[in-house]
Each structure stands twice: as C-alpha cells, then as structure tokens.
Amino acid sequence: MTLIKTHIGRRAFIRNTSLAGGGLVLGFSFLNSCKQGQAETMAVRDMPKEWFEINGYLKIGENGLVTIMSPNPEIGQNVKTSMPMIVADELEVDWNDVIVEQAPLNTNLYSWQVAGGSRSISSSWQNLRMAGATARHMLKEAAAKAWQVPVDEIEAKSGVLSHEASGKSAGYGEMASAASLEEVPEEVELKDRSEFSIIGSSRKNVDGKKIVTGQPLFGIDVQREGMLIATLAHPPAFGMQLKSLDAEAAKKMPGIRDVFAIKLFDDDFKRSAFHHTAFNSVVAVVGESTWEVMQAKKALNIEWEKAPSTSVEMSMFGNDMKVNYPAGLESTASHRQQMEELNSKKGRVVRKDGKPEAAFKNAAKIIERSYTCPFLAHNTMEPMNFFAHVTEDHAELLGPTQTPEWMEPAIAELLGLPLENIDINMTRQGGGFGRRLYGHFMIEAAAISQKAKAPVKLVYSREDDMSQGTYRPAYYATYRAALDADNNLTALHVKTGGIPESPLFANRFPAGALDNYLAEDWTIESNITTGAFRAPRSNFIAGAEQSFLDEVAEAAGKDPIEFRLELLKKAQEDPVGENNDYDPARYAGVLELVREKSNWNTSRDMHRGVSAYFCHNSYVAQVLDIAMENDKPVVQKVTTAIDCGIVVNPDAAKNLAEGGVVDGIGHAMYSAITFKDGAPEQTNFDKYRLIRHSEAPREIETYFVDNGIDPTGLGEPPFPPVMGALANALYKATGRRHYHQPFITDKPPIVG
Amino acid sequence: MANYTLNINGKSREVDVDPSTPMLWVLRDHVKLVGTKYGCGIAQCGACTVHLDDTAVRSCQIPVSAVGDKKITTIEGLSENGDHPVQQAWLEIDVPQCGYCQAGQIMSASALLKRNPSPTDSEIDTAMDGNICRCGTYTRIKKAIKTAAGNLS
Numbered sequence: 001m002t003l004i005k006t007h008i009g010r011r012a013f014i015r016n017t018s019l020a021g022g023g024l025v026l027g028f029s030f031l032n033s034c035k036q037g038q039a040e041t042m043a044v045r046d047m048p049k050e051w052f053e054i055n056g057y058l059k060i061g062e063n064g065l066v067t068i069m070s071p072n073p074e075i076g077q078n079v080k081t082s083m084p085m086i087v088a089d090e091l092e093v094d095w096n097d098v099i100v101e102q103a104p105l106n107t108n109l110y111s112w113q114v115a116g117g118s119r120s121i122s123s124s125w126q127n128l129r130m131a132g133a134t135a136r137h138m139l140k141e142a143a144a145k146a147w148q149v150p151v152d153e154i155e156a157k158s159g160v161l162s163h164e165a166s167g168k169s170a171g172y173g174e175m176a177s178a179a180s181l182e183e184v185p186e187e188v189e190l191k192d193r194s195e196f197s198i199i200g201s202s203r204k205n206v207d208g209k210k211i212v213t214g215q216p217l218f219g220i221d222v223q224r225e226g227m228l229i230a231t232l233a234h235p236p237a238f239g240m241q242l243k244s245l246d247a248e249a250a251k252k253m254p255g256i257r258d259v260f261a262i263k264l265f266d267d268d269f270k271r272s273a274f275h276h277t278a279f280n281s282v283v284a285v286v287g288e289s290t291w292e293v294m295q296a297k298k299a300l301n302i303e304w305e306k307a308p309s310t311s312v313e314m315s316m317f318g319n320d321m322k323v324n325y326p327a328g329l330e331s332t333a334s335h336r337q338q339m340e341e342l343n344s345k346k347g348r349v350v351r352k353d354g355k356p357e358a359a360f361k362n363a364a365k366i367i368e369r370s371y372t373c374p375f376l377a378h379n380t381m382e383p384m385n386f387f388a389h390v391t392e393d394h395a396e397l398l399g400p401t402q403t404p405e406w407m408e409p410a411i412a413e414l415l416g417l418p419l420e421n422i423d424i425n426m427t428r429q430g431g432g433f434g435r436r437l438y439g440h441f442m443i444e445a446a447a448i449s450q451k452a453k454a455p456v457k458l459v460y461s462r463e464d465d466m467s468q469g470t471y472r473p474a475y476y477a478t479y480r481a482a483l484d485a486d487n488n489l490t491a492l493h494v495k496t497g498g499i500p501e502s503p504l505f506a507n508r509f510p511a512g513a514l515d516n517y518l519a520e521d522w523t524i525e526s527n528i529t530t531g532a533f534r535a536p537r538s539n540f541i542a543g544a545e546q547s548f549l550d551e552v553a554e555a556a557g558k559d560p561i562e563f564r565l566e567l568l569k570k571a572q573e574d575p576v577g578e579n580n581d582y583d584p585a586r587y588a589g590v591l592e593l594v595r596e597k598s599n600w601n602t603s604r605d606m607h608r609g610v611s612a613y614f615c616h617n618s619y620v621a622q623v624l625d626i627a628m629e630n631d632k633p634v635v636q637k638v639t640t641a642i643d644c645g646i647v648v649n650p651d652a653a654k655n656l657a658e659g660g661v662v663d664g665i666g667h668a669m670y671s672a673i674t675f676k677d678g679a680p681e682q683t684n685f686d687k688y689r690l691i692r693h694s695e696a697p698r699e700i701e702t703y704f705v706d707n708g709i710d711p712t713g714l715g716e717p718p719f720p721p722v723m724g725a726l727a728n729a730l731y732k733a734t735g736r737r738h739y740h741q742p743f744i745t746d747k748p749p750i751v752g
Numbered sequence: 753m754a755n756y757t758l759n760i761n762g763k764s765r766e767v768d769v770d771p772s773t774p775m776l777w778v779l780r781d782h783v784k785l786v787g788t789k790y791g792c793g794i795a796q797c798g799a800c801t802v803h804l805d806d807t808a809v810r811s812c813q814i815p816v817s818a819v820g821d822k823k824i825t826t827i828e829g830l831s832e833n834g835d836h837p838v839q840q841a842w843l844e845i846d847v848p849q850c851g852y853c854q855a856g857q858i859m860s861a862s863a864l865l866k867r868n869p870s871p872t873d874s875e876i877d878t879a880m881d882g883n884i885c886r887c888g889t890y891t892r893i894k895k896a897i898k899t900a901a902g903n904l905s
Contacts, residue, residue: 076850076887204846211851212842212858213834214787214827221786229781254753254770290790291770291777381791381799381852381886430789430852431886462792651846655892659849662888685796685884694877696890 002190052176054138055184056109057087057131064159064173066093069103071110072120073402074207075432076659077715078652079120081206083128085648086121089198090132090191093159093172100206105404105424115402115432116532118616118713121648125711133188135179142178143170193646193708202651207428217428219399220459222387227455228257230286230448231293232464234279235304237678238528239329242281246301250285253299255292257454259285262447264414264440273316274403275410277440278325278469278529284448290459307527323500325527329678332374335499338524339476343370347495347520351506353576354516356482359491363482367555371479371544373741374672375499376472377682378533379690382430383465388445389455390415395422395446400429400436407439411446434532438470463683471673472533473498475540479548482516487556489567491516496541499524503537508614509587510549512580513567528675534663535716538615539723543668543741546611546724551737560610560728561595582614586643589705590621593641597703598623606636609728613721616713618644619705622661624697624725626733633733635665635697638725640718642702645709653714654702660718661700666691668723669743689744756816760785761829771817776800778816779826787827787855791884798883801856802826808863810882827855830862838862841900849887857883861897870901 048061058068068084084100105113112123136156143161144151147168155162162169172179210217235241247259263281265271283302287293309327313320360366386399395415401407404424412419429436445458460468477496484490492514496504502521511517533539553563565588572584591612595601600608606625613620625637638661647653670689674681682688702718723741731737740746758765760783767782774793779785779802788811791799795810802811803825830836838861848854857880864871864879871879876897885893 076848078849202846204843205848205851207851208843208846208848209834211848211854212827212839213830214785214855216786218789218852220790223784223786289769289773289777289781291773291781379886381789381797381850381884383790429850431850433886459790462794462797655846655849655889658891659888662890663886666888684794685792686794690884690886691888691890692882692884693880693890693893694874696888698873698891700891 002192005187048173050177052180054135054176054180055131056106057128058091058135060135060172060176060179062173062176064171065097065099066091066172067099067101070100071103071113071124073113073115073400073404073426073429073432073436074102075115075402075429075436077115077120077656078205078649079115080428081203081652082121082649083124084206085198085203086125086128087132089196090129091136092156095198095203097159102426102428104426105408107405113405116434116437118618118715118717121711122617122713129190130188133190134184137185137188138179138182139172139175141182142175146175146178199646199648200650203649205652218382218430219387219427220382220385220430222398222427222457224387224389224455227387227457228286228288228452229290229293230284230445230452230456230458231290231297231461232444232458233283233285233297233300233302234464234468237329238278238469238675239307239327239678240304241279241307242283243303243305245283247283249301250296250299253292253296255288256296257286257288258452259283259296259300260451262444262451264443264447269413270313270315271410272406273314274406274438275440275443276312276314276438276529278527282444284444286448286452286456294461324525326525328527330526330528331676332674335474335675339372339474339497339499342497342522342524343476343478343495347497347522349518349520350504351511351517351519351577353511353514354491356491356493356516356518359516360480360482360493363490364485365483365487365555367481367483367551369479369548369551369739371477371547371739373475373540374674375474375528375530376533376667376671377466377673377688378431378433378435378470378472379466379688380429380431380433380435383462384435384441384460384468385458386442386445387455387457388442388449390446390449393417393421397423397442397446398425399427399442399445401426401439401442402429402432402434402436403439407442410443414443415446415450433534434536435470438531462685466673466683466688467680469529470531471528472539473501473530475503477503477541477544479544481548481552483552483555489514489552489556491518493518494545495520497522497524499526499528500530501537503541505537505541507579507581509571509582510567512575512577512584513571515576517576535615535720538613538716538720542611542613542615542720543723543727546613546721547727547737547739550609550724550728550731561591561600564591564612586619586705587612587614590619590641590643593703593705594621594623594639597641597701598639607633607729607733609725609730609732611721611724611728613717613724615720616716618642618712618714618717620717620721622718622722622725624722624729626729628733633730635726637699637701638697638722640700640702641705642714642718643705643707644714644717645707645711647704648711650704653704656714657702657718658700660716661722662691662696664719664722665697665726666695668726668741669695672742672745754817756819758816758819758824759821760824761826767816769816771815773816775802775811775814775816775819775824779811785826785828789852789855791853791856797853798860799853799856801859801883803859803863806863806866808860827859830858836862837900837903838865838896841896841903844899845892845896847889847892847896849889853883853885857885857893861893861900865897865901865904869904871897
C-alpha cells in the first residue's frame with residue numbers, strides 16, 4: 001500500500017454541511033435527460049431512498065448503491081467509464097453497484113476538467129484514487145466506531161465492511177450516513193497495484209445501453225420547455241466580415257422569432273486562444289424548429305465586405321502573445337508557393353548538435369525529401385451546438401465542450417455576470433478531436449439567448465461547421481540525411497513550418513541519437529483560423545519523419561526496425577544533447593513488442609510498413625500490412641504496440657487505439673480542406689472525404705506494454721505514427737513513396 | 753403548414769409542419785425522438801438512417817409529405833426493450849466510442865440482416881459504406897454485425 005497525503009483535502013472535498021444528521025441529498029442529478037435511462041439500467045435494484053455525500057466524487061445510498069461523478073468531458077475517449085472505475089477500485093465497491101453521472105463544471109471540487117492533451121486519466125489519476133480511498137477510510141472509521149473496534153482491523157471489500165474477530169459485518173449503505181459525518185483524513189492509504197480489482201479489467205461503456213437505444217445523451221438532443229432553435233450565418237470566406245444585414249424576408253418566414261447580428265468580443269477583451277474565432281460578428285436566426293431556421297437563413301440578405309488586417313492580444317496558458325491576422329483572400333495555390341519559398345530559406349534554428357554542415361559537406365550521399373499535408377476540418381459527427389438560458393442575473397449552459405472551465409470567463413465577460421452566476425454542464429459529446437476545445441459556440445449561444453430573452457439551442461449545420469475554421473494547420477517539412485561511404489547515417493537536418501504554426505518537436509527522436517543534427521523552422525501568418533487537432537503537430541511530423549527514416553534505412557541496407565533500434569540504443573547509451581524529451585528504452589520497447597506480435601521477422605505474405613512515435617508521454621509502434629487485390633492496395637491488418645503505463649479499461653483502450661489507426665489512415669489517405677478566394681472548397685461530406693467501412697483495415701490488433709508505470713496519454717498517441725506505417729507499406733506494395741497528403745490525390749494518383 | 757398522420761414505431765403520431773420538412777427534423781423537433789441524428793443533411797453520412805417499412809433510408813432526404821402510410825421505425829422503436837440482436841451485439845462488442853453515429857449504423861445493419869441474414873464481408877461493406885464513423889469503430893461494427901448474424905441463425 002502507498003500512504004499519501006490527501007493534499008486536495010478539505011477544500012476539495014467540500015462536505016455538504018446541510019447533511020448533518022444524515023439528510024437526503026436532493027437535486028444531485030444534473031441532467032434531467034439521464035434520469036429515465038438511469039432508472040432503467042438500475043431496474044434490478046431499487047434506487048436508494050437516501051444518498052449520503054462522502055465527497056465531491058461520490059455518494060452512497062442507504063442500500064449500498066454508489067454514485068460516482070465523472071468530472072471530465074466525455075468525447076468518445078471512454079473517461080465517463082474509466083475515470084469512475086479508478087474511484088470504484090479504491091473505494092472497494094462492486095462495479096455493478098455503481099451509477100455514473102457526468103459532473104458539472106466545478107472548479108472547487110475538480111481540477112483539469114478538460115478533454116485535451118490526452119491528460120484526463122494521467123492528470124486525475126491520484127485525485128480519483130484519493131477520492132475512492134478517502135471514502136473507503138471514512139466508511140471504515142464509521143464501522144470502527146459503531147462496533148467499538150480498532151479501525152485497522154476492519155476490512156473493506158466489494159462494498160462490505162467486516163471485522164473478523166467479532167464476526168461483524170455491514171454493507172457500505174448501512175455505514176454511509178455515519179461515514180458522511182466522519183472527518184476527512186489527513187492522509188490515506190492507496191492500494192498496491194497488485195490489489196486492483198477493477199482497474200485493468202475491461203468494463204463496458206456506462207452509456208452503452210442508452211447509445212444503442214437512441215436515448216437523449218448529446219448536446220444536440222437537449223430539449224427544454226420554451227426552447228428556441230438558433231442557427232448562424234458567418235462570412236463565406238476568411239478575410240471577410242459582416243457589412244450589413246437585411247433580415248426582413250427571413251423574419252416573415254414561418255416559425256421565425258427573430259434575426260439579429262451578434263458580436264462576441266469587444267476589441268479590448270483579452271481573450272485566450274480557446275475563445276478566438278475568425279468571425280467575431282455573425283448573424284443569428286432564431287425560431288421554433290431547426291428546419292425553419294435553416295430555411296430562413298437562406299432568405300437572409302447579407303452584405304459581406306473584405307476585412308482589414310487585425311492584431312489580437314491573446315493569452316495562452318498564462319503567456320501573453322500577439323497574433324496577427326493579415327487581410328486578403330487566401331488560396332491553397334498561394335499557400336503552397338509561400339511554403340516552398342520560406343522552406344528554401346534559412347529558418348529559425350531550434351536545435352543544433354555537432355557539426356551538421358560539415359557532415360553534409362563530407363557526405364558520400366545525401367537523401368532529401370519534402371512532405372506536406374493540407375488543412376483538415378475536425379468534422380465531429382455531432383456538429384457544434386450548445387444550449388444556453390440567460391436571464392438577468394444567471395446563465396445556464398449545457399452541451400458539448402472540451403474546455404468548460406476555460407470558456408466560463410469569456411461568457412461572464414460577454415454577459416456582464418460574475419463567474420458564480422454561470423453554470424456549465426456537459427452532455428456526452430459526439431466526438432471532439434480538439435474541435436470543442438474552442439468554445440466560441442458557447443459564447444454565441446449565450447449571446448443569442450441573452451438577446452432573444454429565451455432558452456436557446458444553437459445548432460451549426462454541417463456546412464457551417466466545416467467552413468468555420470479552427471482547422472488542423474497545413475504543414476511542410478524537408479528532411480535531409482547525410483550518409484558516409486558505408487551508408488551510415490552521419491547527420492540529419494529537418495526544416496519545417498506551417499500555416500500558421502510549425503510542427504517541429506526539435507527534442508524528440510531522432511534528436512539525441514545523432515552526433516550531427518540540425519532542426520529549423522518557420523511560420524506563415526494567415527487569417528484562416530486553426531486549432532489543436534488530435535495529436536497537434538505530431539499528426540503530421542510523425543508520418544513525415546517515420547517515412548523519411550524508412551528511406552534512410554533502405555539506403556543503409558538495414559531492416560527498418562533494426563535501424564530504429566540501433567539509433568535508440570545510441571540515444572540510451574550515449575545520448576547527444578541534454579534536452580531529449582523521450583525515454584529511449586520505452587521507445588525501443590514498443591518496437592520490440594510490435595516486432596514480436598506482428599511476426600515481423602517471419603511473415604513474408606504482406607507488404608509491410610513500420611512506424612513508431614512518442615507523444616503525450618506515451619510510445620506507440622505500428623506495423624501495417626497491405627495486400628494487392630485487383631491491383632488495389634488494401635490494408636489487411638495493423639498491429640499496434642503501446643506503452644501508456646497502466647491501462648485502466650483495456651478493451652475500451654483497444655477501441656480507442658483501433659480508432660486512432662482508422663483515423664490516421666483515413667486522414668493521410670483521403671481528407672483535405674483547400675481554399676479558393678478565402679473560402680473552403682469542401683463544406684460537406686460530398687466533397688470532404690472521410691474514411692468509410694470498406695476502406696478500414698480488415699483487422700487491428702493492439703498490445704500494451706505491462707510496466708506498472710502510472711498512466712500516460714492514450715487518446716492521441718496511436719493516431720500520428722500510423723500515417724508513416726501506411727506510407728511505408730504503400731511503397732512496398734506499389735513501389736511508390738508518398739510525400740503529399742492526402743495520398744489519394746498525390747500525383748500521379750494511386751489506385752484505391 | 754399541413755397535418756400529417758404518421759406511423760412511427762407502431763404508434764400513430766400527428767404533426768403540423770411544412771410539407772417540405774425532412775423526416776429527420778419531424779422526428780427530432782416535433783415528435784421529440786432524438787435518437788435519429790443529424791450529421792450532414794445531404795445523405796452522405798448515414799447518421800439519420802431510419803427504416804421506411806423494412807428499408808434503411810436517410811431521413812434527412814425524405815420530406816414528411818412523401819411518407820404516406822409507410823411505417824417508420826427509428827432506433828427507439830427497433831425493439832421494445834433495446835434487445836434487438838444487433839443492439840445486443842453492439843453491447844457485447846462494446847462498439848461505440850463517442851456513440852453519435854451508432855444509431856444510424858445500427859439501423860443500417862439491422863436492415864441489412866433482415867434482407868440478408870448472413871452477409872459476407874464485402875456485402876457488409878457495401879451496405880454500411882454510407883454510414884460514417886468519425887471515431888473509426890468500423891472493425892468493431894463489422895464484428896458486431898457478424899455476431900448478430902450468428903445469433904440470428
């Protein structure tokens with residue numbers, strides 16, 4: 001057992017003082033829509049008559065049922081199941097006796113209520129365990145007092161407290177009232193990993209039944225008495241803004257209540273990067289039904305005009321920065337030209353080891369390759385939406401957001417309300433991928449509700465969603481390798497940049513494994529807004545780097561896995577530089593595991609590509625197998641090895657990793673947003689291509705390294721490397737290397 | 753606006769809407785059955801799939817005026833207790849990630865199995881290619897369809 005201080009202690013575990021004497025907790029269910037389904041799943045067992053709140057994470061009913069609050073946004077990464085599993089394990093309760101509820105935003109009770117950076121589990125790992133262990137301890141204390149025996153003689157197991165010597169035992173429910181009045185301990189014992197009974201054993205998605213029966217779960221499903229529906233019209237192109245609005249025709253259409261322009265931020269409002277939107281002034285159409293507001297939007301007579309260049313002061317995680325948005329209507333053709341031009345010049349040197357210039361000068365052979373990728377739209381299947389009900393002194397917001405805490409200040413500023421008068425609740429979310437980190441739609445919904453003086457659900461159409469911005473940036477990278485006469489790699493040079501950010505991670509592998517290394521980058525300003533997209537920056541640079549290393553290994557006449565392992569051995573035994581941000585042993589571990597599980601050394605039936613990458617503190621290696629069928633390359637199987645420390649919910653973790661594989665193949669292969677005159681040329685799935693059933697791998701196998709390390713990220717890491725594995729396997733299958741995503745349009749086009 | 757009497761999940765429902773209103777929005781906004789999802793509005797993603805009689809259709813493309821007396825089945829009406837073999841298989845394989853597209857996937861899959869109780873991989877691909885899953889649960893969906901097919905036979 002590990003003894004830990006309950007450092008979040010009394011302030012975090014706010015006791016409900018109104019419960020003195022063991023009263024009934026009322027109004028604990030935040031989402032009315034959940035109640036019905038919940039009752040159904042609990043049909044085998046009656047709901048408790050009373051709930052006793054032990055701490056902010058859990059309450060126990062007099063019949064032993066336990067409600068565990070899941071603090072973080074659920075975007076499909078399974079935290080609504082896996083986070084409560086951690087609490088339940090430390091509490092020592094039967095998982096069948098657990099009800100899960102989505103917690104509201106509560107900065108007093110919870111920390112990092114964010115779905116971002118693959119950090120939900122890793123950042124709350126200790127807090128969740130502490131919440132369960134603290135409650136277990138308080139239950140034991142209550143039993144010890146009731147039975148007049150020493151507390152350390154009491155055992156808590158599967159929801160039952162027992163004292164062997166006296167033969168006494170009681171269910172948690174019987175002690176819940178007394179436990180809720182116990183002092184929160186100064187420190188508690190956490191279980192040893194070997195004692196875990198829920199963590200590490202697969203549990204089904206807690207919302208599974210509701211999902212497969214179509215119960216209301218998502219933001220877009222919210223229904224309220226008197227609720228109106230709103231939709232927005234934003235400029236048709238980046239670099240444009242609202243000039244004038246004539247809404248007369250639209251206002252006369254059936255079901256339309258109002259049409260007006262809203263402005264999100266005053267110029268002097270110090271916004272964060274998560275508040276920003278390309279379109280500060282938009283037109284809202286408010287009416288009685290979705291179809292009616294969508295129709296009325298078509299009848300709007302709006303004049304747009306070219307916007308001037310702007311410069312916006314922003315804060316990002318406490319750092320102030322100034323972001324410039326140039327004027328003009330941009331196009332993909334001009335972007336490409338700008339990137340090629342900048343990449344041909346000297347960049348900003350971010351890291352330099354040894355004497356790369358000399359190594360290139362003395363090289364017997366130099367390999368140079370350039371890689372590109374386009375802008376991408378996140379395209380969560382549930383389009384952006386949010387419910388807001390703003391009254392004179394209060395605002396209620398409900399819907400899908402990855403960053404409720406970060407959005408609250410902007411909403412308060414807009415509405416002129418103090419933070420404590422704003423309540424934000426989260427629904428289940430139809431995908432995130434980074435898109436819902438940027439909650440302008442929450443601010444828009446609040447602004448519309450305030451002006452319409454009614455509860456309003458704002459719903460984006462797919463076209464609105466895909467043309468709004470917040471895209472994955474476009475990137476460009478050139479890799480150069482110097483080889484000596486024996487084809488040994490003597491230097492590596494990467495120069496990379498993007499619109500508007502660089503994808504460079506200068507201190508990641510293969511930095512540290514090379515005596516001579518140079519990393520440079522550059523950026524290009526744009527008025528097209530971008531945002532974090534599953535594994536930001538890694539989602540391009542991993543594929544580029546891992547494709548390039550494949551070519552270098554081939555030139556060196558080495559097996560691609562062996563080639564990487566040799567570099568990692570050097571990084572481990574004789575590292576170059578001091579800022580290398582990866583662990584070479586763990587990196588090598590996933591490569592060795594995938595080599596074993598894919599039968600790399602013995603299987604010769606398939607065209608195979610390998611790739612490995614480190615991000616979000618986790619390590620992933622993949623082997624992708626292609627077979628040609630009727631002259632078409634078909635992905636048969638992907639074998640994935642992951643080191644993300646302790647895996648809480650293994651089958652769900654595999655599901656997430658499988659999704660990362662499909663997502664990576666899909667985006668590398670098929671998807672792109674291109675621009676002409678500032679406007680995206682793809683605004684729906686007829687032109688924006690997402691991977692479909694027949695294009696997914698036939699089989700995906702996932703293996704985890706079992707090393708007992710505290711959990712690290714999982715949602716993002718399986719996504720970036722598979723793009724490299726795909727490119728490398730395609731080369732084996734077709735004889736052609738692919739440098740430009742999406743590969744389907746890479747010239748000359750490939751079949752598939 | 754016009755009155756329509758619709759047969760939805762075996763019940764008669766009356767709505768007063770514009771004749772051009774797609775079934776998707778009639779179901780979601782007027783009948784308050786929100787299991788049928790909006791994804792694209794142009795029949796490209798399959799999130800809005802329902803059964804019209806026994807055929808899987810994209811409800812975003814069917815104006816209420818074209819339904820007539822055909823039977824509409826939504827995810828809420830696929831089975832009385834949520835225990836249709838396809839729903840059970842989905843739970844057994846624990847298919848969903850975000851879950852948003854899954855109602856449409858299940859409606860496409862259940863229509864497929866009704867007309868072809870033991871589909872091949874390629875028949876599954878053909879029937880399911882109109883349903884996008886952005887989370888990438890395709891391999892699990894295929895496994896669940898095969899599981900359901902096995903349980904049906």
